[in-house]
Amino acid sequence: MGKVICMIPARYGSKRLKVKNLLEIDGVPMIVRAMRKAKALDCFDEVWVNSESDVFGDLAKAEGVNFHRRPEELSVDTATSEVFVHEFLKNHDCDYLVQMHSIAPLLHPDEINAFVDEMKKGKHDTLLSGVDEQIHCMMGCKELNFDFTDMGMTQALEPIQRLSWSLTGWKPQSYITEHEAGRCATFHGEIGFFPLSRMSGWVIKYDEDYRALKALAEAGLGG
Numbered sequence: 001m002g003k004v005i006c007m008i009p010a011r012y013g014s015k016r017l018k019v020k021n022l023l024e025i026d027g028v029p030m031i032v033r034a035m036r037k038a039k040a041l042d043c044f045d046e047v048w049v050n051s052e053s054d055v056f057g058d059l060a061k062a063e064g065v066n067f068h069r070r071p072e073e074l075s076v077d078t079a080t081s082e083v084f085v086h087e088f089l090k091n092h093d094c095d096y097l098v099q100m101h102s103i104a105p106l107l108h109p110d111e112i113n114a115f116v117d118e119m120k121k122g123k124h125d126t127l128l129s130g131v132d133e134q135i136h137c138m139m140g141c142k143e144l145n146f147d148f149t150d151m152g153m154t155q156a157l158e159p160i161q162r163l164s165w166s167l168t169g170w171k172p173q174s175y176i177t178e179h180e181a182g183r184c185a186t187f188h189g190e191i192g193f194f195p196l197s198r199m200s201g202w203v204i205k206y207d208e209d210y211r212a213l214k215a216l217a218e219a220g221l222g223g
Contacts, residue, residue: 002094002095002096003046003094003095003096004044004095005046005092005096006038006046006048006098006099007068007085007100008048009050009081009099009101010031010050010056011051011052012055017204017210020205021102022055023204025105025214030103031049031059034100035049035060035065037107037109037112038100039063039064040109041109041112044098047065048065049067050068050084051067051070052072057069068088068091068092070088081099081186082179082184085170085185085186086175086176086179086180089175089176093172094172095171095172096169096171097172098115098116098168099165099168099169099170100166100167101167101203104165104200104203104204106199106213107166107196108197108199108200111197111200115127115169116169118169123190124171125170125174125190126168126188126189126191127169127170127192128163128191128192128194129166129193130193130194130195130196130201131161131164131197131198132159132160133162134155134157134158135154135160137160144160145157145158145160164201164203165203166200166203167196170185174188174189175188
């Protein structure tokens with residue numbers, strides 16, 4: 001069936017929302033919630049936290065999760081995921097890599113399992129995730145999925161596939177090959193889109209996201 005590794009990236013520095021991976025929901029840091037969720041799933045053969053910081057290494061050890069220390073030069077905000085994913089794959093053999101972001105704390109386990117099942121079908125070299133937005137959408141003041149000459153009904157619109165990056169899957173060997181050839185490995189080969197529920201596709205990037213999530217949790221409505 002193939003070996004599946006779950007990689008949870010965690011860079012200590014972040015600009016938009018400071019140390020976002022360590023922000024707590026019900027007293028538990030988001031990175032720890034992600035570790036526990038991934039570890040509890042049978043679809044992953046191994047779970048790794050990928051970071052340059054001992055803070056995350058210590059948390060991983062406490063949770064019984066593997067820790068991969070990325071090189072210091074990959075810890076700066078100019079180092080893209082394209083590069084640190086490649087570095088990780090050069091050090092860990094697997095048939096499928098699933099990147100799971102801790103800042104998507106409402107990811108539902110059933111959807112994670114279904115995502116891995118889809119990846120293991122072997123049809124996709126890259127499997128992206130996000131939310132189908134079935135609403136009138138524009139870019140640069142131009143219509144995307146509708147026409148200004150015809151209002152149409154919202155429920156009849158073709159959904160816009162909004163990437164959330166909650167989950168991303170790759171076939172490692174083709175990723176490595178594309179990256180080392182100087183091409184974009186993040187989007188390579190046969191690319192698929194896996195639709196998530198709105199809550200699973202909610203990524204905490206800004207302070208208002210975090211405050212809204214905390215309010216949900218305090219009201220007993222969070223994941």
